[in-house]
Amino acid sequence: MSVTAIKEIIKMLENPSLIKIKEEEKEVLENGDIxxxxxxxxxxxxxxxxxGYTMTRDCACMRSYRVQARLKRFQDLSITDRNSKSDIFSNSKKITNAEERAIYEELYNYANNFNIxxxxxxxxxxxxTGKTFLANCICNQLSEKGFSVLSFSLGAYFNKIRFSTDEEEKLIQAVKDVDLLFIDDLGSEYINRENGKMWGEEKIFxxxxxxxxxxxxxxxTTxxxxxxxxEHLKVKGVDKIYDRLKSECKYREFNWESKREVLK
Ligand SMILES: Nc1ncnc2c1ncn2[C@@H]1O[C@H](COP(=O)(O)OP(=O)(O)OP(=O)(O)O)[C@@H](O)[C@H]1O
Ligand SMILES: [Mg+2]
Ligand SMILES: [Zn+2]
Known part of the structure; x- marks a missing residue:
């Protein structure tokens, strides 16, 4: 769905009077409904x-609006910018080796056949090496298909929740509700483990x-x-998080030169 179409629907649903409904002459359906x-x-x-009962149901516009409103909620809570205009599969270039191409193909199919x-x-x-770029391509493709995505780095997550339990509860609820959770640049955050302060570990856990x-x-991405x-995700010295992550996620290595130089 195009951005203009989405905007139009949102505008319409914010102003329901804009939905024009024709009072039809009585139309009787095959099953007898009027x-x-x-x-x-x-x-x-x-x-x-x-x-004999008057029933009301959502039309396609309303259903679509509900999806868009849901997506927007997660978009607003996301902390990273997913560059929805530029980081898309059709903009991908410089796929120089077979290994990388195979990963792109695999993830292109993943995004197109996604389910939760x-x-x-x-x-x-x-x-x-393009980890964030490819992750953004997947996220943007999923949004386009109506799946919700929530993205942040753990550092940004910590900053949001540090002084606000409300903020933490809101984000945790979104983490539970969202279709795909994208954590960018795992390992760049500082986890405070000094003097027995387990705050960071507890939050990550x-x-x-x-x-x-x-x-x-x-x-x-990491x-x-x-x-x-x-090692990084150990909680009280135990690798509980990683152990689980290993079985929940497929691991793909981006083993090539940086694109930052090549693309300049
Ligand atoms: N397949 C691609 N086609 C076009 N541009 C790309 C592609 N892959 C990466 N880029 C561009 O190359 C640059 C580096 O990519 P990106 O930021 O995704 O790397 P990264 O692996 O996430 O790096 P870091 O580990 O530093 O976070 C970005 O400007 C990105 O837009
Ligand atoms: Mg990155
Ligand atoms: Zn409609």
């Missing part, structure tokens, strides 16, 4: 009489644990390798 109102925009039935019971992914590799319980996928992730 049509009272149809949406002029999509033509679907809104009000009808079924076995799919596994997640960990993209691990050096700086500038809660975040992952709440997400695991939903069974829905997590997408992670400069850390598997061993380093395991």
């Amino acid at each position: 049509v009272l109102k149809r949406c002029e925009k999509c033509g679907e039935i809104i009000d009808y009489i079924h076995e 019971s799919k596994k997640g992914y960990i993209f691990s590799g050096g700086v500038g 809660r975040l992952f644990d709440e997400r695991y319980r939903t069974g829905k996928p997590i997408l992670i 400069n850390l390798d598997a061993g380093e992730i395991k």
Whole structure:
């Protein structure tokens, strides 16, 4: 759906009077239902009489609005900018080697056949290898298809929740509700473990644990390798988070030169 179409729907639903409904002459359906109102925009039935009762249902515009409103909620809560204009599969260039092409193909298919019971992914590799770009392509493709995405780095997450339990509860609820959770640049955050202060560890544990319980996928980009992730995510010295992550996510290595130089 195009951005203009979405804007139009949002405008319409913010001002329901803009939905023009034609009062039809009585139209009797095959099952005996009587049509009272149809949406002029999509033509679907809104009000009808079924076995003597007047019923109301959402038309395609309203359903679409609900999806858009839901997506917008997660978009507003997301802390990273997913560059929805530029980071899209059709803009991808410089796929120089077979290994990288295979990953792009795999993830292109993943995005196009996505559902919430799919596994997640960990993209691990050096700086500038295009991990965030590809993750954004997936997220933007999913949004286009009506799936919700929530994205942030753990550093930004910490900053949001540090002084506000309300903010934490709001984000945790979103973490549980959203279709795909994307954590960018895992390992760049500082986890305070000094003097027995477990604040960071506890917050990370809660975040992952709440997400695991939903069974829905997590997408992670990181400069850390598997061993380093395991070490980094230890909680009270135990690798509970990584252990679970290993079985929930497919691990893909971005083993090539930085694109930052090449693309300049
Ligand atoms: N396939 C691609 N097509 C076009 N541009 C790309 C592609 N992959 C990456 N880029 C561009 O290359 C630059 C580096 O990519 P990106 O930021 O995704 O790297 P990264 O692996 O996330 O790096 P870091 O580890 O530092 O976070 C960005 O400007 C990005 O837009
Ligand atoms: Mg990145
Ligand atoms: Zn409609």
